[in-house]
Amino acid sequence: MNGDFSPEEKDGFYKAVFSRRDVRSHFTSEPIDEKALSRILNAAHHAPSVGFSQPWNFILIKDKESRRKVKNSFDKERMRSSSLIEDPKRSKYLSLRLEGILNSPLNVCVTYDPSKFGPFVIGRSSIPETGIYSVCCAIQNLWLAARAEDIGVGWVSILSNDDLKKILDIPEHVIPVAYLCLGHVTVFAEKPDLEKAGWLDRLALKDVVYYERWNNVSDPNWQQIREMIISNLDYA
């Protein structure tokens, strides 16, 4: 049962997982160290990918003009989204800080290029979406590595991909998957912003785990793990 991770190494890993946050405010102007950034990108590049297709690209953006255009796209989409709900939810939504496009020192657009190593990619024929899933795994690696390097990351999803493609010269067949804001922060919040703001609660782990089939929550063969999950607190 003893693996090759020391208790300290495990602690370090879980610390990144549990203290990672989606950061929108609290960015400082401190520049990001180049060595740290290259380590973060390298971690992203070592994500798993279907058929080893490595279908990701990372566009690093500092240019103010591009970022202003992205911010305009956000503003437009935010207003559009807010019209889908009614007060008091709408006012609450509009009061939330949801991006750090101009306040962070670096933006990164992560893209999916389905043509890379294609058209036949092992494991992508039955479920073509697995290509884009690989890019998401790279994004999560990037996010966690940034946390270990003391860099906050915020994912801005209130954007038009058509706008993004125009602003960043992204070709027709390539899909923007994430638009991220990176930078040092004054603080990593203890809880996710939306949890703290009372928008939604964190679900209990037991409520997202099923046994043998959908919706089966009490299987006699799984009693032990179920008890463990119910009593489970964060690793930290």
Added chain:
Amino acid sequence: MNGDFSPEEKDGFYKAVFSRRDVRSHFTSEPIDEKALSRILNAAHHAPSVGFSQPWNFILIKDKESRRKVKNSFDKERMRSSSLIEDPKRSKYLSLRLEGILNSPLNVCVTYDPSKFGPFVIGRSSIPETGIYSVCCAIQNLWLAARAEDIGVGWVSILSNDDLKKILDIPEHVIPVAYLCLGHVTVFAEKPDLEKAGWLDRLALKDVVYYERWNNVSDPNWQQIREMIISNLDYA
């Protein structure tokens, strides 16, 4: 520039990233410790999610009958895929070991439920796919945590989602995102199987990073980071 991660904690984190493998063979029959499993699932549950929607579920599967059905779906899809390519690529493809469905002690199906906390989820109106992207982030957390717990994970994507939904009673509106095989292993390979088998090479980091816009690889404002990326070796 000094963060709150000690060198040992950082080492532990990067060790998980760089030694994580997509495992298909080398599974042992050693059972997975319940405490380790609950920590792995908890790490997955602490992934980022759009609008804090936590749209994931984890179906834990040990039942032999279900797994045999999943294996049948794999066999069918593998033959179908192989017909898309010609020899010698086809023979090479058919010689590769691509799943551990019956050889691993535990299978986990990770699903996406778009109805959770819906229909309005903050940040999901402009790009609805961000819901499924959140589930992928959870999968990557699970994968890395498993590595830290000395557990191998293999993602089987040569499957029919229709078959999976029938076998696991998954409702119409829920999408299976990943079918994973988990277990202790005799060894974590030094390189990805498909790299070792000479199927594809790992791309250089410099070839997946662009500056300011698509395809721009040599921007004078980015010289320093570019040199760092070119000279960069794995953190380890």
